[in-house]
Amino acid sequence: MKSAEIGLELPPLTVTLRREDLVRYAGASGDFNPIHWSDRMAAALGLPGVIAHGMLTMASAVRVVTDWLDDPADLVEYGVRFTKPVVVPDDDKGASVTFSAKVDKVADGLAEIDITAIAGEEKVLGRARAVVRVQ
Template sequence: MAATIKYDEVEAGQEIPAVEYSVRRVNLVMYAGASGDFNPIHWNERFAKSVGLPDVIAHGMFTMAEGGRFVTDWAGDPAAVVDYGVRFSSMVVVPDDENGATLVVSGVIEEKLEDKRVVVTLTAKSGDSRVLSKARAVVQLS
């Protein structure tokens, strides 16, 4: 885990380095079990293609969760995400091979608020596609 980020050590405009997350079909099957979302577009290539998708796609909430993971890993313990929201702007297409897809998440500290809180704006891409838009988290730092 990363060191704890302190409020006094960050500035508005500061970039948070990108992190790559591997997304393989096994991750989607595990997420389906945890979430209860067994929609076959997330695990069955034949079905996904039959409904017009290019291949199996990751759950939107899985993609959103990886953005949350990025923020919590960056902030460290005892920081807390107090607000988090995104819009889904594109799909994470997950091919059936050992590499799967790669989700790249980065961030910028948009603003420092009172009470040791910061607003972090996230960018999440898979390939050339931005998969989350208006991704924003408010984080309570120590």
């Protein structure tokens, strides 16, 4: 179990999402919504392009915390608000999302960790917070 103090910054994590990742995630999750693979359908709905699944972005974000923990089972609560989509271009570069995290509160053996997710120059998650068991 980790120890934590207010203000502790966890090591950042950058994840690159490519179209093939969206296809794999669609297969695993069963979410085949065409906004996750069709430029034409995304544009028809007013989106700036094909977007990553929100739950894929959410799962990627919590890795900044679980990678830091000695035991991922010490994660006891996690939630986010989706504020902007992650647009994934149809190229070899994909979309890079950088996650950072900072301990905001420590009390009663629990630490509250705020997570920031930046794609391009846009913050894509709001109020992303994990609660973990600490010493």
